[in-house]
Amino acid sequence: MKKKVLSIILGVAMVATLLAGCGNEAKETGAAGNTDGPVYAFVSKSAGNPFNERQATGFEEAVADIGGKAIIQHPEAATADAQITVIQSLISQGVDSICVAANDENALQAALEEAAAAGIKVCSVDSTVNVASRLTHVNQAGVTEIGQCLMDAVYDLTGGEGQWAVLSATSQAANQNAWIESMKEIQAADSKYAKLELVEVAYGDDEPQKSTDQTQALLQNYPDLKVICAPTTVGIAAAAKVLQDQGSSVKLTGLGLPSEMAEYIGDDDAHSCPYMFLWNPIDLGRLGAYTSAALVSGDITGAAGETFTAGDMGEYEIVTAGDGGTEIILGAPFKFDPSNIEEWKEVY
C-alpha cells in the first residue's frame, strides 16, 4: 500500500521534473501552499542526481502536509562553494529553516552559523555538517550498520579474498567518507577479512561521466580486481553499465536506486551487480521536512532524548550521533536483489 502511494508520488514528481526542464543551474521550486506560513528550505548535494530529486519530492510532500512553503534548491555542482551561494541567498530571503545534504562537513560552517544567527533553524540530512553547524542531523541509517552491510557484501562477492576498490562520490562528502571509514575499521578489526585488499578509493564526484572514467581506470590499473563497492547511487549506476557492457568478471555492490539499477541486478554472468542496498530517499526527504518543522515550531531543539511526530511516519527520537552531536535515524538499510528488484524499481 505504502509502495503504491510512493509510486504515485514518484510519478507526479517525474512529471514535475520534466515540466521544470533539466537545466544544470541551481533550481528553485516552491510547493503550492500557504505563503504566510513558515518557509522550509531543502538544499540538496547537486542537480541532476535522481536520488536528490527523490529527497526533494519527499520534502515537498511533507511540507504540503504540514502547511507552509517548501523551497527546493539543487546547486549546480556537488561542491561546498555552490551550496554556500545557495545558503546565502536563503538567508537573504529570510526562510525559517534550512535542511542541507552537505557536500563538505566543515566548509559550510560559516554560512550556516550566519543562518542560525539570523534565527533560521538548521539541520542536515543524508550527508551531515559538523556539530557546530547544525541543530541535528537526519540520518538514513546507522553508519556502522551501512558499513557492515557493505563489508559483508564485499566479503561474499570476493569469496573472502582478493582485491576490491571503492568508487565513491566526492572526496569531501561526509556520508560516503563515514561509510568508507566504517568499512575500513570493520575490515581491520576481524581476521576474517585479512585476505581482502582494498586497493583504491576512487572519486567520481557523483557525476556520471567521471564515475564512468574512474571505473574504467580501476579496471585498467587493477587487472586482478574482484569487486567494486560504490556507496553512491550515481557511482554504482555508472560502474554497473561499464562492467556489464564490457562483460567484465568484476562484481559490483554498494548503494543504488532500484529504478536505475534494475537492468544490472542479477546472479548470472550477464549482470554486473548481484545485490545492493539503499533506503527510501523519499522518506528521507519527508523526515527532513518534519524535523525542520518541529525545530521551527519549537517542539524540538535538537537535543538527544527529544521526540516528535513526523506526520504519518510516526514518532522519532533524537539520539546522540557518533560525532558527539545528535541525529534522527530513518531506519535500516534495505537489500535489493533479483527476488525483489522488479517490484522496487517502480517505487524509487
Ligand code: RAM
Ligand atoms: C548519492 C549521494 C547521496 C547518497 C546516495 C547513496 O546519490 O551521494 O548523498 O546518500 O548516493
